[in-house]
Amino acid sequence: MGSFIGHVVPGTFFILFGMWFIYQTFMRYFMCLRVAASSTMSEKYRMRYRNTSTFKCPCCSSLPLEGILKVVATVVGMIGEFATGFEDGKFTHIGNAQHMTMFFFFGLNGIMDIIQHYRVPIPPDMDFVSAVLAFSMEALLFYYHLHGRTPMDVQVHMLLFYVVVCCAVCVALEMCYKSNVLPALGKAYFILLQGTWFYQIGFLLYPPVGQEWDQNEHSQMMMVTLFFTWHNATIFTLMSIAGSLIYLKVKTLSYAEIYEHLQPRLPRLGKLDEEQAKNIILESDEEEA
Template sequence: MGSFIGHLVPGTAFSVFGLWFASCILQRFFLCARVDVMNGSKYVGKYRSTCSFACPCNPAIPLEGIIKIIASIIAISGEFVTAFEGGKFEHIGNAQHMMMYLFFIIHGAADLAVHYKAAVPPEVDYLTAACAFFMESLLFFTHLHGRSLMDIQVHTYIAFVALLCGFAMLLEASFKSSVVLALSRAFFILLQGTWFLQISFLLFSPLGSYFDRNNHEHMMLVTCIFTGHVALDLLLIVILGVISHRRVRNMSSTAAYHTLHSYAHPATFSKFDPIQVKHIIAGSDEEDP
């Protein structure tokens, strides 16, 4: 991973997943606010979070979990191949990266188990996600020996954000009706991704680097850049929120309900009464011009 590509690839992956989570969470929240229909003592439109989200193109396939597993296997393969020099396994840092990706494979497998309703404990997908981020944080904290001061600094930020990702997953699992906690998960994953991308250009830019890795003033500037990433990622989520709100607002009542009921994760709305669903959809059809 100690290269431009080695940081660019995970940075892109975390950024894409962060934006994906934020978009799905915001759309579900605004859809729930729109579909405010009583079902006994429960609101059908009440927001409830899930660890993974179904792909609208084919909700029956757990595409998110499959991508996590395949991407992690590819990453492990790359780390293994590049760890050898002269026929010997020389780069122990690659072994740490491989262990990090292993836990994301476990999390992907938990996603599949939950999707197919296997006999697994409740919230095992959240637990394995939190474990993956905690292990990532641990490995990065112990991955900095003998490096330059700036190298230690930027990777310490990654370890810190990964730790926050883990705590965000556990809190979200405990309070699934909180959209703020769900968005916190998406934000920290996005921040981890954009900061990985920044590291690739700070330390391994193919165009050459302006930064002196042991210069105190340059390190202070790096901290300013990191806080800029925090602000930029918050802005990106706000923009996604505006787009999602307008999209849901422009839907008909029928389209909004169908989208919420069809594309949501199965665990979110498992208590729906099929007969009540038909009445709700029929009623919304009558309301629309």
């Protein structure tokens, strides 16, 4: 990971997952609100929204694509770190071993997602627990990964450490308060921030073009802090815009389309009128409860 590409690759995956979680969380939340608002039992179903650690892909809801992607990505990452950790025929780069360990925990989270998808009898919420474990181990490894680094190197990775801790906290809150959308949005926010900050670290420490930064210069380190605040402002603004656009989109959907999105594993029933689709959504939710 000690290169520009080594930061861009994990950053890309975090950005993609962050955007996916933002879209799916807003879609589910606004759809649930619309069903609740139109129901004669609106008070009962107002908190119908439920957090889940993963979302089903509408195009292939029978497969745990999120879990599969996590496993594939982490395996590729571990192979890459292992292959580049040798020098003169000996594995000498301990930093690569730490990165491989970090990848392993996210791969374990992907396996838990797959197991949960196929309803294997394991303790509940293991997908959430494994995600908290993965982010916690990532934070631990980054915190003790900075010995002998330059001041700017330590600074950018400590900021990343704080973001990863926030990811772990949000996932834990998401697991404990499944009817509250805020922890889910917080998780999406910090995962996206983690991805963009990985990119920023790559450009700061390993710039592919232009002049290298003076990693001991105080004024440039102040700029790094400023960049971090700009990342936060940009992501918050983009999430606000995305939420507004998704809200407007949900208002245009028919109840049949809402039914198909909220219940992707159930058979499609063809054209439904509004009352039929609404009743099916509410009945299926009551069965899950």
